[in-house]
């Protein structure tokens with residue numbers, strides 16, 4: 001009986017759909033102006049109106065900053081201590097207006113300046129955790 005149950009669960013785990021789900025890329029680079037199949041909508045506005053840094057990061061910044069794609073400073077690493085040494089004003093200016101491969105507003109066209117600021121702060125803070 002146990003053997004039968006196990007075989008059924010193995011079959012379920014290895015169904016084509018389950019496999020396709022497991023091997024699909026976890027992130028897709030989504031540049032401004034492109035239609036992206038798996039665009040994650042930015043989270044709902046918080047009570048104060050502005051989305052939290054974590055929401056904005058998860059919706060718009062993690063694509064590059066989670067893995068260090070295109071040499072983006074990587075979340076949770078000392079990369080962000082080095083960037084923070086430039087001063088928050090410079091980081092904010094680059095986040096809003098773009099900087100080399102860093103797109104303006106990190107592709108979050110609907111983000112307010114405060115929301116971008118929250119996201120920058122969230123990533124800078126990640127360096128010390």
Ligand code: HEC
Pocket residue numbers: 029056057060061062063064065069070071072073083086090091092094095099100101102103105106107108116119120
């Ligand atoms: C398409 C990829 C991509 C996305 C999406 C992205 N970034 Fe970046 N970001 C980069 C890259 C690449 C750099 C490094 C640029 C360099 O140093 O030349 C960078 C650097 C930065 C920096 C440091 C700038 C500096 O002066 O050192 C900040 C701040 C930043 N990003 C904020 C954000 C925020 C906030 C978001 C989301 C709202 C975001 N990024 C989304 C690619 C991205």
